[in-house]
Amino acid sequence: MKPLETCTVGIIGLGMMGGAFATALRTKEVMGAGGRILACDLDEESLGAAKNDGSIDEGFTAPELMLGQCDLVLLCINPSALLHFMEKWMSAFRPGALITDIAGIKSSIVAAMERTLREDLDFIPGHPMAGSEKAGYAHANRCNFHGKNYxxxxxxxxxxxNLAFLKDMIRRMGFSRITETTAEDHDRKIAFTSQLSHVIAAALIDCEPDQEITRFGGGSFEDLTRIAMLNVPMWTELFLENQQELVQRISQFQGSLDKLKGFIAEGSREALEENLRLVRERRGAMR
Amino acid sequence: MKPLETCTVGIIGLGMMGGAFATALRTKEVMGAGGRILACDLDEESLGAAKNDGSIDEGFTAPELMLGQCDLVLLCINPSALLHFMEKWMSAFRPGALITDIAGIKSSIVAAMERTLREDLDFIPGHPMAGSEKAGYAHANRCNFHGKNYxxxxxxxxxxxNLAFLKDMIRRMGFSRITETTAEDHDRKIAFTSQLSHVIAAALIDCEPDQEITRFGGGSFEDLTRIAMLNVPMWTELFLENQQELVQRISQFQGSLDKLKGFIAEGSREALEENLRLVRERRGAMR
Incomplete structure (x- = not known):
């Protein structure tokens, strides 16, 4: 792969994450004014805005006009759209292109790419852990990559x-911790850290119809339920695509919740204190 | 009550919240250099630090030496310590003094005060919704009152x-939304917004022993579990003191969680999407 500063990079899907990538790539630590950043999206308004603010050089609504130019392609679309896109446009990629994605679920994508990817292409599946509850290019600046996990x-x-090239780009965009693992391990752990957290936030809001309840909020409730403002089609897809792992994680959490509920209901002060102490220690040891 | 700027205010318990009150009272919007701010605590180091940085005028380790001077007393201690303190030192308060507290549970305190408070004293129970997972005077500056609920x-x-006097002081300290309600209503709603959130955070950490799991965190998990670093004795007390309401709230939450888990396990895409959409709308309407 030639130096990133001389590459043509194509972003498929200029939503919040695609926009955040364009903006990060354009910084002087990454591509600066070198190379070219292209983007493809159905929404011409987003393309116009990104061209205006200089984060992309050119926008496209038809992938076939863009893909042939790109040394590196970033797929910033939902998992199902991604698989559909790869199938439909496989022949349009530039020979030898490097491709990566940002989907929050990896097993189905890895399986499909191992099976169907054109021989000359290289597809490295990725997941930047830097979202926000917002959607759309207008919110691209809400995604701060600095210090985040990838x-x-x-x-x-x-x-x-190509793996070294991609990791260098990721670090230069500000991410601080890159973890390489299997798709299965990713999906199992993400079911816990990301999907379960979203299910909990949704359940919390689901069980309280009083919109004035926030008068009684002190920060914790707001922190827990911020992500209840979720991108509904995307999260529905992520939950169902990772169904088995997620259901198992919910069950684990239900077990712990039931245990704590039992201590409280029985007034088991010592057991409750002991458990909270262990939890405090364990959380304190997490970095 | 005379103007706050000419009052002697006594803080019982110079921990994180007591310290935050001292600091807020000393700002020019509240007492400025007027009046006197006293504090009583067993920890002489905290008293020394607060005197050094000017947030209190004098520190005491013996309540009987301080209480007789105070026009206003702020009880910044745990609920059980509070009831014990009031019983033990009832006779030491200055005649006609106004007293308030910050405890996260109100029914037991209101009941005790309705029954046992000296006739010339006025006790207005309060709960500032502005904590942090930290404890101790050293963390007083982590408590930002601006825009918070009371x-x-x-x-x-x-x-x-006296109620008008206290509300004026609360507003001047930066709180933006003051809600007056019954102790029962407070305890029912706080069980949801505050206690249930802490139980959920604890259960999340309880069910995952892998300390490296944070490599897979993207913000949601960190937001949800920040409060797992809780003050163990205080939260044990709050949970058990509000046992009945809290157990009921946990059960409600379990119902919603079970429903969502069912949609995911059955692959009921439409029901799941519909539910997430309602949740998103409801959260969006909360202020």
Whole structure:
């Protein structure tokens, strides 16, 4: 792969995350004024806005006009749209192109790419852990990559030099911790840290119809339920795509919740204190 | 009551919240250099630090040396310590003094004060919704009162002029929304917004022993579990003191969680989407 500063990068889907990538790529730490950043989206308004503010050089509504130019392609679309896109436009990619994605679920994508990816292409599945509850290019600036986690679930066939290239780009965009793992491990852990958290936030709001309840909020409730403002189609897809892992994680959480509820209901002061102490220690040890 | 700027205010318990009150009272919007701010605590180091940085005028380790001087007393201690303190030092308060507290549970305190408060004293129970997961005077500056909620659960006997005096002080300290309600209503709603949130955070940490799991965190998990770093004795007390309401709230939440889990397990896409959409709307309407 040639130096990133001389590459043509194509972003598929200029929503909040696609927009955040364009903006981060354009900073002087990454591509600066070098290379070209292209984007493809059905929403011409987003493309116009990004061209105006200089985060992309050119916008496209037809992938076939853009893909042939791109050394690197970032797929910033929902998992099901991604699989559909790869199937439909496989022949339009530039020979030897490097492709990556940002989908929050990896097993189905890794399986499909191991099976169907054109031989000359390299697809490195990735998941930047830097979202926000907002959607759309207008909110791209809400995504701060600095100090965030990035997970890669490489295919067996990925070229080491392409993996090194991508990791260098990720670090230069501000991410501080890159984890390489299998798609299965990713999906199992993400079911806990990300999907379960969203299910909990939704359940909390589901069980309280009083909109004035926030008069009694002191920060914790607001922190827990911020993510209840979720992108509904995307999260529905992520939940169902990772159904088995997520249901198991919900069950684990239900077990712990039932235990704590029992201590409270029985007035088991010592057991409750002991449990809260262990929880406090464990959370304190997490970095 | 005379103007706040000429009052002697006594803070019982110079921990994080007591310290935050001292600091807020000393700002020019509240008492400025007028009046006197005293504090009583067993920890002489905290008293020394607060005197050094000017947030209090004098520190005491013996309440009987301080209480007789105070026009206004702020009880910034745990609920059980509060009831014990009031019983033990009832005779030491200055005649006609106004007293308030910050405890996160109100029914037991209101009941005790309606029954046992000295006739010349006025006790207005309160709950500032502005904590942090930290404890101790050293963390007083982590408590930002600006724009936060404050709940008052007045006794039947409270003097209207004292209630007005206290609300004026609360607003000047930066709180933006003061809600007056009954102790029962407070405890029912706080069980949901505050206690249930803490139980959920604890259960989340309880069910995952992997300390490296934060490599897979993207913000939601960190937001949800920040409060798992809780002050263990205080929260044990709050949970058990509000046992009945809290257990009921946990059950309600379990119902909603079970429903969502069912949609996911059955792959009921439409029901799941519809539910997430309602949740999103409801959260969006909360202020």
């Amino acid at each position: 997970i890669l679930t490489p295919l067996k066939r990925n070229k080491p030099e | 709940i008052l659960t007045p006794l039947k006997r409270n003097k209207p002029e």
